Amino acid sequence: MKYKSQKVAYWFFALSMLLLVLQIIYGFIMGFARIGFDNLHEFIPFNTARSVHTNLLVVWLLSGFMGAAYYIIPEEAQRELVNVKLAYVQLISLAVVGVVAIVGFHFNIWEGRKFLEIPRPLDYLVVVNVLLFLGLILVTLFKGKKQTTTALVLSMGLLFAALLYLPGMLPFDSQVTDSFFRWWVVHLWVEGVWELIMGGILSFLLIKLTGVDREVIEKWLYVIVGLTFLSGVLGTGHHYYYIGVNKIWLLVGGIFSALEPLAFLAMALFAVNMYRKGEKKHPNKLALYWTLGAAIVSFVGAGLLGFAHTLPQTNLYTHGTLVTAMHGHLAFWGAYAMIVLAIISYSLPNMTGRKLYDSATGRMAYWFSNIGMIGMTVAFGVAGVAQVYLERKFGMDFMAVQKEISIHFVVLIICASLFATGIIMYIVDFYKHGRPTDEAIEIKE
Amino acid sequence: MLSKKQARAFFLGGTLVTFLIFIGLTVFSLSKDVDQTNHDNITAEVVRGKEIWETNNCMGCHTILGEGGYYAPELTKVVDRLNAKYNDNGEEVIKSILMSKGPWQPNGRKMVAYGMTEAEANDVVAFFKWIGEIDLNGFGKVVGVDRKISPIAKERMNN
Numbered sequence: 001m002k003y004k005s006q007k008v009a010y011w012f013f014a015l016s017m018l019l020l021v022l023q024i025i026y027g028f029i030m031g032f033a034r035i036g037f038d039n040l041h042e043f044i045p046f047n048t049a050r051s052v053h054t055n056l057l058v059v060w061l062l063s064g065f066m067g068a069a070y071y072i073i074p075e076e077a078q079r080e081l082v083n084v085k086l087a088y089v090q091l092i093s094l095a096v097v098g099v100v101a102i103v104g105f106h107f108n109i110w111e112g113r114k115f116l117e118i119p120r121p122l123d124y125l126v127v128v129n130v131l132l133f134l135g136l137i138l139v140t141l142f143k144g145k146k147q148t149t150t151a152l153v154l155s156m157g158l159l160f161a162a163l164l165y166l167p168g169m170l171p172f173d174s175q176v177t178d179s180f181f182r183w184w185v186v187h188l189w190v191e192g193v194w195e196l197i198m199g200g201i202l203s204f205l206l207i208k209l210t211g212v213d214r215e216v217i218e219k220w221l222y223v224i225v226g227l228t229f230l231s232g233v234l235g236t237g238h239h240y241y242y243i244g245v246n247k248i249w250l251l252v253g254g255i256f257s258a259l260e261p262l263a264f265l266a267m268a269l270f271a272v273n274m275y276r277k278g279e280k281k282h283p284n285k286l287a288l289y290w291t292l293g294a295a296i297v298s299f300v301g302a303g304l305l306g307f308a309h310t311l312p313q314t315n316l317y318t319h320g321t322l323v324t325a326m327h328g329h330l331a332f333w334g335a336y337a338m339i340v341l342a343i344i345s346y347s348l349p350n351m352t353g354r355k356l357y358d359s360a361t362g363r364m365a366y367w368f369s370n371i372g373m374i375g376m377t378v379a380f381g382v383a384g385v386a387q388v389y390l391e392r393k394f395g396m397d398f399m400a401v402q403k404e405i406s407i408h409f410v411v412l413i414i415c416a417s418l419f420a421t422g423i424i425m426y427i428v429d430f431y432k433h434g435r436p437t438d439e440a441i442e443i444k445e
Numbered sequence: 446m447l448s449k450k451q452a453r454a455f456f457l458g459g460t461l462v463t464f465l466i467f468i469g470l471t472v473f474s475l476s477k478d479v480d481q482t483n484h485d486n487i488t489a490e491v492v493r494g495k496e497i498w499e500t501n502n503c504m505g506c507h508t509i510l511g512e513g514g515y516y517a518p519e520l521t522k523v524v525d526r527l528n529a530k531y532n533d534n535g536e537e538v539i540k541s542i543l544m545s546k547g548p549w550q551p552n553g554r555k556m557v558a559y560g561m562t563e564a565e566a567n568d569v570v571a572f573f574k575w576i577g578e579i580d581l582n583g584f585g586k587v588v589g590v591d592r593k594i595s596p597i598a599k600e601r602m603n604n
Contacts, residue, residue, distance in 0.1 A: 033554075034516070041548070041555045046516045047505020105502075112502035114512055149449075173492045175576060176482045177475065179510060219449040226456035233463040237470075242584035243510045244482045246474040250582065256463075316583055320511030320519055392587055398518040399552040 001350040001443075003074040005081035007436040010351050011091055012067030013344045017427050019060035019098065020337075024420050026053040031416060034402075034409040044106065051105045051117040057332060058115070059098040064340030065197050066094070069137050069158060071347045072204050076151035077144020082136060090132045097125045113178065115186050116168045123169050130162045149218035150207065153225060154200025160193040176244040183239040190332075191232040191260060191302075198294070198339050199225050199267070205291045205346055206271060211280025220274075224266045231259035238310050242319050250312040257310040261303030264335075271295035284349060285358040289366050290342035297338060297370070301330025301377070317392045322384035322405075330377040341426065352433040353440035361432075365425035372419025376412055383408035481580035494572025497565055506556070509576060511584060517556065521581070522589035524573050529590040539573065540566040 001007070029040060029049040038046070074081050081087060101118045104110060110117040118126065137158065141151055168185035172178040203221045207214050237253020271292055282288065305327040309318040318324070345362070349355045356362065383405040390401045473479065498504070506517040513519075527535030543566040548555045561569070579585070 030516075036553060038555060041557075045506075045555070045557045047502045047514060047557070050505045050514050050516070051502060108501065110500075110502050112499035112504055114504050114514075117502060117505075149453075173487055173495070174482060174484060175495055175498075175510065175572075176579065178495075179512060180471075180475070215449060219447065219452045222449065222452035222456045223447070226452070226459045229456070229460040230463055233460070233467050234470075236467065240474070242581045243512070244579040244581055246479045246481070247582055248470060248474060252470060316587055319584060320508040320513070320515070320588070322515050325515060399554065402554065403552060 001347075001436075001440045002078075003080045004438050004441065005084045005087070006071050006074050006347075007351055007438075008081065008084060008087045008091070009067040009071035009347060010436040011088070012063050012070060013340075013348070013430075015091065015095055016060045016064040016067065016340060016344075017430055019056050019063065020423060021427070022102075023053055023056035023060060024416075024423060026050075026056065027416065028413070028420075031409055031413045035406050035413070048105050051110060052102050054115055055101060055105075055117060056098075059094070061332075061336050061340060063091075063094060064336075064344070065158065065194075065201075066090075066133055068197075068201050068340065068343045068347075069133075069154060071343065071351075072154060072201070073137050073140050073151055074144075076146065076148045076204070077141050078146055079140065079144045082139045082143065086132060087136055090129060090136065093125070093129050093132075097122055097129060113168075113182055116182060120169070123165075127162075127165065130165070134159055134162055148214070149221060150200055150203045150214075153196050153203070153221060157193045157196030157198075157200060161189055161197070164188050164193060179243050180240065180245065183236055187236045187239055188233070190336075191235060192229060194336060195228045195232070195263065196225050198298075198335055199228070201339050201343050202267065202271060202291065202295065205287065205342055206274045206278075208346065209280075209282045209284065209288050209291060210274050210278025211282075212274045212278050217274060220266075220270045224263060224270060227259075227263040227266055231256050231263055235260050235310075238312075238315065241312050241315055254310070254312050258307060260310070261299070261307050264299040264303035268295045268299040283355070283357045284346060286362045286366065287342055287346035287357075289363075290338055290345050293366070293370065294334060294338035294342050297330065297334030299334070301327070301332075301334040305330055305377070305381075317388050318384070321387045321392070322380055323388060324384070326377055326380035326384050329380060330373060333373045344430065348430065348433045350443075351436035351440055353437055353443050354433045355443075356429065356433060359429055359432075361425050362429045365422045365429060367422070368425065369419050369422025372415050372417070372422055375415030376419060379408045379412035379415055383412075483575065483578050486575060486578065488571065488575075490568045490571035491575045493565075494568040494570070494575075497561070497569050498572060501557075501559060510579075510581065511588075517554070519588045520573060520576070521579075522577050522585060524570065524577055525590050536570050539570055543569055 026049045029044055030046060030053060033046050070081065070087060101122050104119060105117065109119055111119055137155055141147060141155055164185055167181045170181055199221050203217050206212065206217050234252050235257035237249040238257040240249035240253060275292060309315055309323050309327065349357060386405050387401055390396045390404060391398060504513040506514045508515060508519045509521055511519065523539065524535045527538050531538050542549045543559055543561045544563065545558055546560045548558045550556065
C-alpha cells in the first residue's frame, strides 16, 4: 500500500463478504424449495429468495468493484483519494440502500423486473450514490500525476455502468419494450462494461504480480476490451430472439454473440501468457491463483457455456429454462466474483501488513469454492438439458418435469455446500488478516 | 507488430461503430412498421395487468416471454394452454388461482396466495391474452398448446 486513503477499500471488501454470505444463504433457501422443503414459504417465498439472491450478487460485486477502484486509482494516479470521509459516506449509503431494498423484498415492495427489482425511489438513491463514487474516483484520477490506461479503462467501465443503469428506469406500457431496454442494463453491464472493469482490475493485478512491462499488458488490454465491445454490443441481440421483436436480431444476435467467447478466450490467453512471460515471482500465490482462475473460468463459464445456448436454433428450446441458470452461475463466478476475490487477496496483505500469502486455509478456499461451483454448474446443466427435452421436445407438463429433475437439485445442494465451505474459509482468511493500518505503508509489497 | 496506439484505435473505433449499428437496429425494431406485438391492442386493462404482474414480482417464479425464475410455469401462452386443458375455461381457472385466499400448490410447489379482486384478476388475464398474441418468431409454438408431443411422452403422461 502506497497511500493511506487506499484503506477505504478494506471496508468495501468487508461489506462484499457479508453480502456474499447472505447471497449464499438465500441460494440454499431456493435449492431446498426446489426439492420440496419450502418451509419458509410464508416469510420468504421463492420470488423473494430469488430477488434477494440476484440483487445481493449485484450489490456485493459492485461493492467489490468500488473497493477495487478505491485501492487501484490512488496507486495508479499516484496521489491520495481526494476525500476519504465522503468515500465512507458513500460506503454507508450503499449498504443502507442495499439493505432497505432487500428488506422491502420481504414485504412485496419491488419492481418485479428480473435483476432490476429495486423499487423506483431507491433507484434514484442508487444514482446519487454512484455519482458520488464516480466523482471521487474521477477527480482523484484527473488530479493525479498519471492517467494510466489501466486506470482509464477501469474508470470508463465504472462510468458506463452508471450511465447504463438509466435505460432500466424508463417506464413502458409494453412488456416487450420493457424487456428490450432492461437488457440494455443487464446485458450491456455483464457482457459489456463490467468486462472493462474486470479487464482493468486484471491488468492491474498482472502488472503487480508478474512484473511484465506495463506497456505490453495495457496494449493487450485495449485489444481485449475492443473484442468485448465488438462482439458484446450487438450480441445483446441474443436476448431479442424470442421476446416479440423483429427477426433481424436472430441474425445479428446469432453472429455477434457467437463471437463473444473470443474476448474471454483472449483474456484467458493474455493472463496465462503474461504469467509465463513474467520474471517477477510475487510471493502472493493466492492472489495469482484467483487472478489466473478468473481469466480461465470466465472463458469456460461466460464464453463456452454462453456459446452453448446462444445460437437461435438452440436458444429456441433453451430460452427460459434452467440451462440459463447453468451458464449464469459459472459466468458470474468466473468473470466477476473471482476477480473481486483476486483483488481482495492481493490488496489485503498490503493494507493490513500481514503477509498471509500462501495459507492452507486460503488454498482450500480456492479449490473448494471452485470445485463446488463447477459441480453446481453441472447439476444445473443436467437439470436444464433434461427440462428442455422433457418439456420442450416431448411436451410434458412443467410441474411433472420439475419432479423428474428434482434429484439434480439434491446434487446441486451438495455441491453448493462444498462451495459455501470454500467461501467461509476465504472469509476466515480475510478475518485473520486483521484491520488495515497506516503502518502497512512502510512495508514493502 | 500491433502498437498500443493501434490497439486503442481498434477499441474506440470498434466500439463506436457497433454501438451506432446497435442504436440503428433498436430504432428499426421498435418502429411501427415492423411491430409484431400488437402494440395497438394494449388496452388500459393490459397496462394495469402488467402493473400487477410487476408489483407482485410474478417473474420471480414464473417466466414470461421466456424470462423469469424457472420455478413455475411459462405463462406466455397460458390462456391457450389452460383452455385446452380445461374445456375452454382457461380464463376462469387463472382467475380462481389469482383470487384464491389459500396458496395454490400444484404437486406441492406453493404459489403465494394473492387474494386478488375480480377486477384485478381480469386485468392480469387481459395482460396474458395480449402477451399470447405476440409474434415470438417461433417461440410461441415451443411453449404453446400446439407443440409437438412425441409418442413416448404421450404414453408417459397417460400413465
